[in-house]
Amino acid sequence: MSQATDPQTTRIPHQLREMLISGEVAPGEKLSEQRLAQGLGTSRNTLREAFRTLAAEGLLIHHPNRGVFVAAPDEAAILDIYRLRRVVQRGAVEAALPGHPALKDMAECVAGAEQARGAGDWRGVATQNMAYHRAMVRLADSPRLSACFDSTMAEMRLAFGQIEDSAFLHEPYIELNAGLLRAILRGNHLTALAQLDAYLNRSEQAILGAFARMRSATGSR
Amino acid sequence: MSQATDPQTTRIPHQLREMLISGEVAPGEKLSEQRLAQGLGTSRNTLREAFRTLAAEGLLIHHPNRGVFVAAPDEAAILDIYRLRRVVQRGAVEAALPGHPALKDMAECVAGAEQARGAGDWRGVATQNMAYHRAMVRLADSPRLSACFDSTMAEMRLAFGQIEDSAFLHEPYIELNAGLLRAILRGNHLTALAQLDAYLNRSEQAILGAFARMRSATGSR
DNA sequence: CGCATCAGGATTGTTGAACAATCTAGACTC
DNA sequence: GAGTCTAGATTGTTCAACAATCCTGATGCG
Known part of the structure; x- marks a missing residue:
């Protein structure tokens, strides 16, 4: 289902989105750049680009200098x-x-x-x-x-x-x-x-x- | 008006957005990473993060491997x-x-x-x-x-x-x-x-x- | 003349390392 | 127990480099 066509640039955000809506990561959870980048097989910079996309969609919350967190709607x-x-x-x-x-x-x-x-x-x-x-x-x-x-x-x-x-x-x-x-x-x-x-x-x-x-x-x- | 508070992470996207809605860059125009990064006094990587934010907002269009363009609504x-x-x-x-x-x-x-x-x-x-x-x-x-x-x-x-x-x-x-x-x-x-x-x-x-x-x-x- | 092919150069995609700035956690003091 | 401070971890940011891809222009053919 989630194949590598354009790789990375489009794959990483997709993969992240899947993780979010499937509940693989919990709302409110902090996403460590280093750890997650390693887990997804990519680099910190590429992952940070994906973070920006997902943050603009409202699925991630970016706290400057503190990290990105899975949105936890109240x-x-x-x-x-x-x-x-x-x-x-x-x-x-x-x-x-x-x-x-x-x-x-x-x-x-x-x-x-x-x-x-x-x-x-x-x-x-x-x-x-x-x-x-x-x-x-x-x-x-x-x-x-x-x-x-x-x-x-x-x-x-x-x-x-x-x-x-x-x-x-x-x-x-x-x-x-x-x-x-x-x-x-x-x-x-x-x-x-x-x-x-x-x-x-x-x-x-x-x-x-x-x-x-x-x-x-x-x-x- | 546009001061440096959190720097970069928030300043660059703001500045870019201003350039877009003020018409400083024309719809359809291609935005070169190298040139624009230099113009904004930042690095390619930081600029690319801003691109992702603006693309998610629909102001920029990202063509993989070809570059980002100012959206030109038809x-x-x-x-x-x-x-x-x-x-x-x-x-x-x-x-x-x-x-x-x-x-x-x-x-x-x-x-x-x-x-x-x-x-x-x-x-x-x-x-x-x-x-x-x-x-x-x-x-x-x-x-x-x-x-x-x-x-x-x-x-x-x-x-x-x-x-x-x-x-x-x-x-x-x-x-x-x-x-x-x-x-x-x-x-x-x-x-x-x-x-x-x-x-x-x-x-x-x-x-x-x-x-x-x-x-x-x-x-x- | 129009069109396909094909280098060569330029641009984007992606990574790794490095350092500054900031935050976090734990130890310490009072 | 509350506040302070240091050390470690994490994020912010840049740079350099290379692979992959695209674009341009030159070349050659029909």
Whole structure:
């Protein structure tokens, strides 16, 4: 999957991104230049270039003179992300045209999520759910908007990495996603928007709740 | 204004960004590592790190093994940017709450634009216009959404850098901006949305028209 | 004349070493 | 126990070098 085509310049950032969204490195963790460069088989300078790319995407945080850390979105970040989602995804639904290719992608994500649920693969459900929403944003036919939304969704992955990523955080949304898609396909934008709001509110609450439980379980800060 | 605090790591990208949005380097121009590093008083490696940051923001384009170029948004990019603007700015207007601090910023931009027009400073009018719209997006209270919008607006600067940046590309919008702000302050969201659409359509057409004239004037491609 | 081929030079990609600047951790003092 | 200080580790930054790639112009052919 991740082959060496252009090598290094493109491979290292890709590889790093994979490590981040797969949870191979934990949110908040410090990434040592020396150690990581050795681990990736590259030099410090090349790795630092990749750091800049990922930092600009919001996946890494650069503290001058202190090092780079895996982003660890907190409650404020979640609120921010959902404010963004409300704006972007509402816009996408309103822009939806019948027969748009992204609608097929969304349908496939719903099917894929159901299949993953059947296999008890909650991580797969989460992945399909994210793919579903990214496909939804593609309804707006704006690569720039999609790019912005995609990196925001990658940040969400880092949020999930901090909380217990259990089933009930994903299971309820399979049905909501399916219903929302049906409303869009039916051309019923009002219903679709209402269902989108319902999804976003419920999802946001669930994540914030998980954060609250984490705070009270482990040390406060 | 641009002093050396954290030096280098933050100064070089800032300085580069200034060069880009000020038009000191032309859209499409190739940036030689050796020459630019010397000009900025830094090393190739440090400059390359800055390149990565700016490339992630969309201001520079990185062609592997060929070099980095100043982004030169074309017609497709303009269409894309305006699709994004429609989604984001509509969302911001809908989210606007009475008394929001950004409303004062918007008012100041309108005043600033009128003043610049009085002085015949069209570049100043353009700057105030952009600041106005960025303030509008701040109505949504989402730093991430604002960051996305801000870098998109920076790209617009590069678009203007390619066309004749004459008065009529900016003058008409001072009034439209003022009217739109009044509608928001009045709490009349429907009128505000209508005026926003009017602004976006007119502005988009004007830019695309300028592009068309440029194409027919200079060589096609 | 147009076009393919092919050096040669220039530029980017990438690394390793080195040193300055800064931070971090642990020892020490009071 | 709190504050201070030193030593070590890490980041910031540069340089020099070489491999890989691209670009330019010259050459030769049809």
